[in-house]
Amino acid sequence: MDPVQAAPGVYEGAANVIAAGMLLIEFGMLRQALARDQIRLYMAQSALLSVLAVVIAADRNLPELYALAALSAALKVVAVPLVMRRLLGRTDPDEGEEAPGVAGSHTLSPASAVLAGIVLAAYGFFCAGALGIHSPDAPVLALALAAAMVLVAFGLMIVRRDVASQAIGFFTLENAISLAALVVASGLPLILETAFLFDLLVAVVVFGVLIRAHHARAESLSTADLTRLRG
Amino acid sequence: MSAALPIPVIQLLQVLTVALAAPGITGVIAKVEARLQGRRGPRVLQPYYDLAKLFRKEALAPEKVSWFFLAAPLIAVTAYLTIPLLIPVLTSYGLPLGYMGDILGGGFLLSLASFVVATAALETGSPYAQLGSSRAKTFSAITEPVVLFVVFTVALLTGTDLPYALAATVRSSAGQVIRPAHLLAAAALFMVILHETGRIPVETHTGTNEFGMIEEARAFEHSGPYFALLKWGSELKQLILFTILADVFLAPWGLASTQQLGAVILAIAALLAKACAVGCAVAVIDNSFAKLRLFKITEYVSAAFLIAVLGVFTLYLGGG
Numbered sequence: 001m002d003p004v005q006a007a008p009g010v011y012e013g014a015a016n017v018i019a020a021g022m023l024l025i026e027f028g029m030l031r032q033a034l035a036r037d038q039i040r041l042y043m044a045q046s047a048l049l050s051v052l053a054v055v056i057a058a059d060r061n062l063p064e065l066y067a068l069a070a071l072s073a074a075l076k077v078v079a080v081p082l083v084m085r086r087l088l089g090r091t092d093p094d095e096g097e098e099a100p101g102v103a104g105s106h107t108l109s110p111a112s113a114v115l116a117g118i119v120l121a122a123y124g125f126f127c128a129g130a131l132g133i134h135s136p137d138a139p140v141l142a143l144a145l146a147a148a149m150v151l152v153a154f155g156l157m158i159v160r161r162d163v164a165s166q167a168i169g170f171f172t173l174e175n176a177i178s179l180a181a182l183v184v185a186s187g188l189p190l191i192l193e194t195a196f197l198f199d200l201l202v203a204v205v206v207f208g209v210l211i212r213a214h215h216a217r218a219e220s221l222s223t224a225d226l227t228r229l230r231g
Numbered sequence: 232m233s234a235a236l237p238i239p240v241i242q243l244l245q246v247l248t249v250a251l252a253a254p255g256i257t258g259v260i261a262k263v264e265a266r267l268q269g270r271r272g273p274r275v276l277q278p279y280y281d282l283a284k285l286f287r288k289e290a291l292a293p294e295k296v297s298w299f300f301l302a303a304p305l306i307a308v309t310a311y312l313t314i315p316l317l318i319p320v321l322t323s324y325g326l327p328l329g330y331m332g333d334i335l336g337g338g339f340l341l342s343l344a345s346f347v348v349a350t351a352a353l354e355t356g357s358p359y360a361q362l363g364s365s366r367a368k369t370f371s372a373i374t375e376p377v378v379l380f381v382v383f384t385v386a387l388l389t390g391t392d393l394p395y396a397l398a399a400t401v402r403s404s405a406g407q408v409i410r411p412a413h414l415l416a417a418a419a420l421f422m423v424i425l426h427e428t429g430r431i432p433v434e435t436h437t438g439t440n441e442f443g444m445i446e447e448a449r450a451f452e453h454s455g456p457y458f459a460l461l462k463w464g465s466e467l468k469q470l471i472l473f474t475i476l477a478d479v480f481l482a483p484w485g486l487a488s489t490q491q492l493g494a495v496i497l498a499i500a501a502l503l504a505k506a507c508a509v510g511c512a513v514a515v516i517d518n519s520f521a522k523l524r525l526f527k528i529t530e531y532v533s534a535a536f537l538i539a540v541l542g543v544f545t546l547y548l549g550g551g
Contacts, residue, residue: 013409020411020541027537031530111533118540125544141411141548148544 011059012139018052019145019179026152026172027117031110035088035164035221039081042168045175046076052179056186064190065182072178072197080171080204087208088164105162105222113159117152124148142183149176162221163214167207174200235490242328245320246312248499249474252506253466254278256473260510267518278466285459293355293452303351304453304460307344311467314340318394318471319478321498323402323486325395333392334382337475344464345371348449355452363448366525370426370445373532377423380539384416387546394475398483415542417480422535424472430513432523432531470506477505 008016025045032038050073057065108116128144153176157169181188181196215221236244258275265272274280292300316328317337332340349364382392388407389396401407425431434445450461478486485501487494523531 008406008410010405010409013406013411016411016545017409017414020415020545023541024538027534109530111529114530114533114537118537121541122544125548129548141545144544144548 008139011055015052015055015059015183016139016141016145018048018055019142019183022048022052022175022179023121023145023149023152026149026156026176027114029156029165029168029172030113030117030152030159033106035162035168036085038165038168039084039088042084042171042175043077043081045172046080047073049175049178049182050077053182056182060186062186065186068190068193068197071194075197075200076171076175080200083204083208084164084167087211105160105165107159107161113155116159117155120151120155121148124151139183143180146176146180146183149179161224163207163211163223164221166223167211170203170207171200174203234492236492236495238326238490241322241487241490241495242316242326244495244499245315245322245326248502249315249320249467249470250312252503253470254282254463256470256503256506256510257466259507260514263511263514264518267514278462282459282463285462286456288455290455290457292454293357296351296354299347300351300354300452301457303347304457304464306347307464308460308467310340310344310347311464311471314471315474318475319398319483319486320474320502321487321495323395323398323483323488325393329395330393334385334394335392337394338378338382341468341471342371344468348461348464352449352452357452359448360451363445363451366445367449370528370532373529374423374426374535377419377532377535377539380536380543381416381420381423384412384539384542384546387543388412394479398479398486401480401483412542412546413480415538415545417476419535419539419542420476420480422531422538424476425513425516426528426531426535427472428469428513430517431520433525433528434522473506473509474502477509478502 022045025041025048029038029041032041050069053065053069053072057063057069106113124147125144128140128147131140133140133143150173153169153173156172157166160166160169178196181193211221214223214226218226255275255278257278258273261277262272262275290301314337316326317332317340319325319329345367349367352360352364355361385397386392389400401413407413422431429446434447446465450458453461477483482505485498485505487498
């Protein structure tokens with residue numbers, strides 16, 4: 001193998017950089033201690049996804065991706081964070097209390113969580129590498145980044161013991177899958193892409209109900225209370 | 232038009248530029264920092280006056296220290312002044328002595344300098360100096376893997392580990408600049424530099440607060456010219472790291488490609504401008520983040536490690 005690797009084109013390079021940025025944001029969520037900051041990171045990640053859609057639309061000349069980018073931005077940068085903030089901000093409307101923190105829900109120290117995340121990401125990378133895809137239409141790197149993001153999102157849901165982080169972890173899972181769909185099947189009909197997007201809304205509603213029910217019963221967002229059996 | 236300079240003169244100029252500009256860059260950073268905090272701040276030339284004052288003072292050494300205590304500052308400064316020979320400071324083409332060592336060679340020299348200063352500090356028996364050297368060695372051990380992965384990225388990108396080769400690769404096309412491996416490696420290196428120059432995450436590089444003291448504490452027992460050499464050494468280290476970041480990774484443009492006098496003078500101006508720009512960025516970052524507790528340093532380093540490892544991963548699959 002030639003040790004010196006040729007650079008990809010500017011568009012593909014930019015797409016890969018954006019995908020890498022999304023993975024880094026996923027790692028950033030591992031160490032955030034406030035639900036507010038996690039929602040902010042989710043917004044940033046979703047915004048990057050929309051930018052990526054625009055880059056791919058310009059690169060491959062697919063005008064319907066612009067519409068998808070706008071729709072995805074409206075939904076994931078504006079609507080979902082708004083709903084999440086309302087859910088977390090006023091879990092008890094009568095008292096109007098502050099957003100309950102998710103601090104202290106780490107089961108691992110942030111440094112160990114990041115190291116574990118690196119291992120997961122490596123597994124995702126090498127799995128995607130083992131597929132042996134060599135096609136100009138399906139950049140294997142962005143696909144590998146998406147696989148790594150899926151695994152790290154699972155890791156986030158596992159190492160945090162609060163419902164809010166787990167919900168955010170689940171939503172970023174959807175971001176990762178959208179990323180994979182964008183790079184591998186960017187020519188997918190718009191109606192299908194949109195249908196996937198609206199699946200997210202169902203998840204938001206389900207998690208919303210879950211967060212409220214759990215908070216009403218346990219008076220905290222921590223899932224640690226659920227391990228105790230109730231007679 | 233203008234005269235061509237002989238190669239040895241350019242080589243000497245690389246060292247002289249770094250040696251003479253280093254305190255000035257520190258002065259610029261101190262000024263910017265003071266401005267950000269709403270103070271007027273010291274003169275930009277203040278570090279030169281400090282050095283001049285210290286060089287005129289009497290040198291004292293603690294009892295029972297060996298010759299090594301006094302030799303250490305000299306060895307450290309010599310090591311720092313050797314590094315500008317190895318990296319592209321003024322020219323985009325390799326100078327004859329530039330191939331004496333690669334990036335690892337430069338890394339060894341930086342570690343050697345840090346090692347002799349730490350050993351000299353240990354010899355004094357002063358608790359603060361020992362605390363400084365023990366902390367410096369512990370934390371440099373955990374940043375080492377990050378640097379190693381950055382070097383791996385460079386090696387995968389260019390097939391060599393020569394700084395000149397990477398700078399030439401980055402200059403060659405826009406695709407090389409925007410590829411994720413290059414950007415991730417540069418970001419990881421920048422995080423290491425912030426840590427190594429005592430900015431982020433725990434160290435306060437000014438003042439004498441021992442909670443956040445790593446490198447500063449090591450020079451406690453030196454005085455006079457020897458202390459001046461240590462101070463100058465840490466300023467040299469800062470400028471060398473900034474030069475590596477700017478001239479090898481981020482912006483290897485504006486270097487002289489010929490031996491013309493005019494081109495070399497332009498390259499000196501470009502280097503100073505780039506170092507000031509990096510310095511301003513460092514000062515802004517330093518002032519916008521709270522310092523962490525000492526043992527939170529692992530969180531910061533793990534973030535840098537993550538970025539460096541991702542850089543290698545993206546290259547492994549190709550197309551990174």
